[in-house]
Amino acid sequence: MSGKRRVNDFVIRFANVNGTGSASTNGLFAKSIFRSGVPVSAKNIFPSNIQGLPTWYEVRISDKGYLGRREGIDIMVAVNPQSFQEDLQRILPGGYIIYDNSRPLHDDQKRSDINMIGLPMMLLSMEYFELPRLQQLFKNVIYLGALVALLDIDINIVKHLIEELFATKPKLWPPNFKALEVGYNYAKENYDCPLDTRIEKRDLIGDQIMVEGNEATALGIVYGGATVCAWYPITPSTSVAKAYDKYANKFLIDKDSKKKKFAMVQAEDELAAIGMVIGAGWNGARAFTSTSGAGVSLMNEFIGLAYFAEIPVFLVNVQRGGPSTGMPTRTQQGDIISSAYASHGDTKHILLFPSTPNECFEMSATGLDLADRFQTPIILLSDLDLGMNEHITEPFSWDKNRKYDRGKVLTAEDLDDPNLDWGRYLDIDGDGIPYRTIPGTHPSKGGYFTRGTSRDEYARYTEKGAVYKRNVDRLTRKWNTARKWVPKPEFYQDGYKSNHGLLFFGTTTYAAIEAMDKLQASSSPMDAMRIRAFPFNNEVEDFISQHDEIFVIEQNKDAQMRSLLINELEIHPKKLISILNYDGYPITAQNIIEQIGEHLSIKMISQV
Amino acid sequence: MSYIKPTFVHPQAPRNEVGYLKRDYEGKISTLCAGCGHDSISAAIVQACFEMNIEPHHLAKLSGIGCSSKTPTYFLSNSHGFNSVHGRMPSIATGANLANKELIYLGVSGDGDTASIGMGQFVHVIRRNVNMTYIVMNNGCYGLTKGQDSATADKGSISKPSREATPYEAIDLVGLALELNASFVARSFSGDKSQLIPLLKAAMSHKGFAFIDIISPCVTFNNNKGSTKSYDYVREHISITGAMDYVPEEKAIEVEYAEGSQKDIELFGHSVVHLEKLAPNWNPTDKQSAIDKLQATKRNGQILTGLLYVNPNPRDLHQINHTVDIPLNKLTENHLYPGDGELDKINEGMR
Numbered sequence: 001m002s003g004k005r006r007v008n009d010f011v012i013r014f015a016n017v018n019g020t021g022s023a024s025t026n027g028l029f030a031k032s033i034f035r036s037g038v039p040v041s042a043k044n045i046f047p048s049n050i051q052g053l054p055t056w057y058e059v060r061i062s063d064k065g066y067l068g069r070r071e072g073i074d075i076m077v078a079v080n081p082q083s084f085q086e087d088l089q090r091i092l093p094g095g096y097i098i099y100d101n102s103r104p105l106h107d108d109q110k111r112s113d114i115n116m117i118g119l120p121m122m123l124l125s126m127e128y129f130e131l132p133r134l135q136q137l138f139k140n141v142i143y144l145g146a147l148v149a150l151l152d153i154d155i156n157i158v159k160h161l162i163e164e165l166f167a168t169k170p171k172l173w174p175p176n177f178k179a180l181e182v183g184y185n186y187a188k189e190n191y192d193c194p195l196d197t198r199i200e201k202r203d204l205i206g207d208q209i210m211v212e213g214n215e216a217t218a219l220g221i222v223y224g225g226a227t228v229c230a231w232y233p234i235t236p237s238t239s240v241a242k243a244y245d246k247y248a249n250k251f252l253i254d255k256d257s258k259k260k261k262f263a264m265v266q267a268e269d270e271l272a273a274i275g276m277v278i279g280a281g282w283n284g285a286r287a288f289t290s291t292s293g294a295g296v297s298l299m300n301e302f303i304g305l306a307y308f309a310e311i312p313v314f315l316v317n318v319q320r321g322g323p324s325t326g327m328p329t330r331t332q333q334g335d336i337i338s339s340a341y342a343s344h345g346d347t348k349h350i351l352l353f354p355s356t357p358n359e360c361f362e363m364s365a366t367g368l369d370l371a372d373r374f375q376t377p378i379i380l381l382s383d384l385d386l387g388m389n390e391h392i393t394e395p396f397s398w399d400k401n402r403k404y405d406r407g408k409v410l411t412a413e414d415l416d417d418p419n420l421d422w423g424r425y426l427d428i429d430g431d432g433i434p435y436r437t438i439p440g441t442h443p444s445k446g447g448y449f450t451r452g453t454s455r456d457e458y459a460r461y462t463e464k465g466a467v468y469k470r471n472v473d474r475l476t477r478k479w480n481t482a483r484k485w486v487p488k489p490e491f492y493q494d495g496y497k498s499n500h501g502l503l504f505f506g507t508t509t510y511a512a513i514e515a516m517d518k519l520q521a522s523s524s525p526m527d528a529m530r531i532r533a534f535p536f537n538n539e540v541e542d543f544i545s546q547h548d549e550i551f552v553i554e555q556n557k558d559a560q561m562r563s564l565l566i567n568e569l570e571i572h573p574k575k576l577i578s579i580l581n582y583d584g585y586p587i588t589a590q591n592i593i594e595q596i597g598e599h600l601s602i603k604m605i606s607q608v
Numbered sequence: 609m610s611y612i613k614p615t616f617v618h619p620q621a622p623r624n625e626v627g628y629l630k631r632d633y634e635g636k637i638s639t640l641c642a643g644c645g646h647d648s649i650s651a652a653i654v655q656a657c658f659e660m661n662i663e664p665h666h667l668a669k670l671s672g673i674g675c676s677s678k679t680p681t682y683f684l685s686n687s688h689g690f691n692s693v694h695g696r697m698p699s700i701a702t703g704a705n706l707a708n709k710e711l712i713y714l715g716v717s718g719d720g721d722t723a724s725i726g727m728g729q730f731v732h733v734i735r736r737n738v739n740m741t742y743i744v745m746n747n748g749c750y751g752l753t754k755g756q757d758s759a760t761a762d763k764g765s766i767s768k769p770s771r772e773a774t775p776y777e778a779i780d781l782v783g784l785a786l787e788l789n790a791s792f793v794a795r796s797f798s799g800d801k802s803q804l805i806p807l808l809k810a811a812m813s814h815k816g817f818a819f820i821d822i823i824s825p826c827v828t829f830n831n832n833k834g835s836t837k838s839y840d841y842v843r844e845h846i847s848i849t850g851a852m853d854y855v856p857e858e859k860a861i862e863v864e865y866a867e868g869s870q871k872d873i874e875l876f877g878h879s880v881v882h883l884e885k886l887a888p889n890w891n892p893t894d895k896q897s898a899i900d901k902l903q904a905t906k907r908n909g910q911i912l913t914g915l916l917y918v919n920p921n922p923r924d925l926h927q928i929n930h931t932v933d934i935p936l937n938k939l940t941e942n943h944l945y946p947g948d949g950e951l952d953k954i955n956e957g958m959r
């Protein structure tokens with residue numbers, strides 16, 4: 001049974017049991033492809049559970065650099081008896097299953113249209129390793145060794161990776177090498193290696209790096225100068241706080257005293273977490289919290305306070321499947337509306353939409369600047385796919401002369417200026433952004449009362465309608481200023497070539513770019529724009545107005561970005577066509593193409 | 609009607625040691641009901657801060673929502689204030705404290721603000737031992753929303769709007785704070801300035817979480833016969849742990865007292881709390897004896913006030929965190945930039 005030759009263009013899925021140590025082995029596999037110079041993306045598909053349930057690791061390998069998810073599995077490494085049947089059915093005809101044949105399969109566990117590659121993982125492991133615990137662990141490395149042979153991966157790359165992984169425990173190298181070779185040799189001796197589906201070394205990675213979005217976010221936060229972190233654990237955001245802890249302890253320890261130039265509090269809940277961030281921001285320290293949708297729901301009252309009292313807050317929302325507890329370990333872009341308009345009354349918040357780890361880094365540092373500049377909550381809208389999976393991305397860079405933009409903060413000298421007519425909420429510059437003072441700055445000037453109630457320009461409580469209105473109108477002015485400051489969209493063409501446009505953001509980008517190429521190849525090219533922030537800048541408005549129809553691609557059911565565009569830019573709803581995906585898995589290019597095709601043909605029919 | 613305070617200052621008005629007049633510690637004219645206990649507490653805060661020579665900009669006042677939480681407008685106008693949201697002052701205070709450990713943090717809350725909606729944050733701010741003074745102006749009801757029973761209303765107490773005896777058990781915030789190992793626990797009465805002012809001073813000198821539950825009658829909704837938080841009831845049932853005095857650092861002098869009846873407790877910065885006429889078998893640095901004393905008084909239908917417990921050497925949140933000496937809000941790029949080449953190393957590790 002021979003399949004299509006698929007060099008550097010296939011999807012391989014590992015079906016494991018949660019908590020059996022497969023994660024690090026599978027990570028080694030993906031990294032070895034990366035080190036082979038071949039574009040690769042890996043996605044964890046895991047249960048909301050610590051041990052015992054099925055978990056999958058799906059790796060896409062693509063010379064063309066298509067790193068979105070693709071439907072259909074070319075190679076299944078089926079190590080989990082519990083999900084075996086399901087895994088078996090997912091394999092594309094002509095594909096491969098690599099399974100543990102330590103015990104013979106039943107007839108209904110076979111398919112004749114795929115290649116069945118038996119590997120006695122458990123028997124081999126028992127033969128070479130004594131301790132039962134090690135037998136379980138090294139089973140994983142044995143299948144990795146077999147893959148190295150079957151896919152023609154350079155074994156030295158894998159060995160190097162093992163050495164790096166256990167850099168501080170060289171004692172672990174020999175048994176790992178042994179397991180690797182056991183699998184490798186078994187495959188070589190029993191099968192024609194390599195398969196037609198395999199890896200060839202390339203040089204397509206350049207200086208790019210491979211990292212999880214959450215790690216990049218945390219690093220950006222450290223570079224952006226945040227010294228206070230208050231958080232409450234929730235998947236998929238937990239690793240942001242964890243990585244902040246790691247990098248802060250690496251970079252923010254005072255050399256002489258060994259004391260911390262930062263403070264971290266695991267709060268009692270998300271209300272307290274954001275309260276602490278608001279308290280710290282009010283008092284002049286850069287502060288952040290990271291959470292997911294359920295946490296943002298709890299934070300709503302406080303977000304409104306920070307918005308109305310004008311206090312810098314940096315909030316990372318790593319979205320997961322909602323509503324409610326939803327699909328806690330699946331991805332979604334489902335918190336756009338709830339983040340944009342979080343809290344009661346007329347509130348609106350600046351959102352940033354990173355699509356790569358590099359952007360997570362950059363936008364986190366920028367987000368802290370924007371929070372100070374606009375004295376308001378800034379929400380970084382990441383998602384599980386970006387945050388918890390490793391992605392190939394441009395290396396991080398930082399201009400060493402870059403200064404924090406602390407925005408409009410008055411110093412004691414400023415306050416001593418006899419000509420200063422200062423009011424905490426007075427718009428001196430006409431951009432809607434007032435000047436603030438930090439407690440403790442001046443012995444007799446600059447003190448004011450911060451409140452969530454209505455106040456006048458001088459921060460004095462008022463219930464006068466006209467004064468209230470003047471203040472909220474200033475907030476609108478501030479919002480309009482922000483339109484010019486937030487990151488601009490990215491375009492993928494010089495000049496517009498089509499009446500149709502694709503609009504996307506965040507992790508939808510991976511599949512959208514692939515879809516764009518496919519449309520181009522089928523001679524229906526479309527212009528494209530990636531939104532990077534809310535409020536929408538003028539460029540977003542222009543792009544939409546210059547096309548007849550825009551396909552808005554997003555990963556939620558209710559077309560939230562489309563609603564936001566319609567609401568904010570007064571776009572005719574008919575002009576924005578929804579391309580949606582909301583099953584918890586990252587959207588695929590095929591899905592996008594099909595939905596676009598459906599729309600275009602239906603339209604053609606209706607015109608007849 | 610005008611609410612503007614007269615600005616005339618008598619030329620002989622005394623200044624304190626840091627050069628401020630008492631007026632510099634006052635706030636806007638109160639809009640609370642005439643006779644509200646909360647106003648007396650505001651006045652005590654003004655007096656305590658003036659006498660303690662606190663520079664107004666070295667203190668931040670924070671509150672939640674309620675009549676009680678409005679009071680920070682009525683004292684210390686030169687200090688930064690933050691009237692946050694209902695029940696969440698502790699988290700704001702924690703964050704503010706993390707940002708700048710050099711200021712004095714005075715948190716003001718109500719019994720509704722603390723014992724109901726804010727209970728979660730209250731117990732956790734104690735647990736973290738945030739260096740702040742936390743006052744509950746306790747009137748047994750929700751003044752601002754027209755007098756509904758609060759969780760500190762004693763079982764059997766009757767308020768004006770409810771007209772019925774509260775059927776639920778009361779939450780005793782002082783007992784709770786003791787149970788949670790708060791490092792400074794006191795109770796007082798808005799009508800007892802001579803006790804309240806030294807208590808406030810001691811609380812603000814304490815380097816850790818200092819809690820004062822202050823019974824503060826609501827004249828409009830809960831000062832009626834049958835209420836256990838009325839002026840009359842409290843005056844009749846108060847039991848004072850002993851006269852107390854607060855002696856600031858420079859003035860602390862060694863005095864000999866007969867054993868068993870007095871005690872000096874040295875606080876942070878060598879200020880001293882001097883307690884007199886201590887009840888027998890009660891040691892305010894011993895938590896268990898404070899708990900015993902509190903429960904015994906309660907059984908007798910009395911309300912125990914005074915400094916109940918203090919741990920003179922607690923570890924506050926910054927000590928636990930090992931924060932640098934310089935306040936976090938003063939750190940700049942110069943302190944925080946990881947250094948040339950560090951990012952390259954990180955990139956390299958991700959290849």
Ligand SMILES: Cc1ncc(C[n+]2csc(CCOP(=O)(O)OP(=O)(O)O)c2C)c(N)n1
Pocket residue numbers: 673674675676677694717718719720721722745747749750751752753758
């Ligand atoms: C989230 C929220 N729920 C309800 C309210 C309404 N509210 C305002 S003050 C208050 C109770 C205040 O009681 P307490 O803290 O005892 O203060 P007091 O007025 O008695 O001094 C309530 C329920 C609110 N402001 N916010």
Ligand code: SF4
Pocket residue numbers: 639640641643644645646675676747751752825826827828829
């Ligand atoms: S309602 Fe009660 S608590 Fe509120 S101001 Fe009046 S007396 Fe004070």
Ligand SMILES: [Mg+2]
Pocket residue numbers: 674676718719720745746747748749750751758
């Ligand atoms: Mg009350």
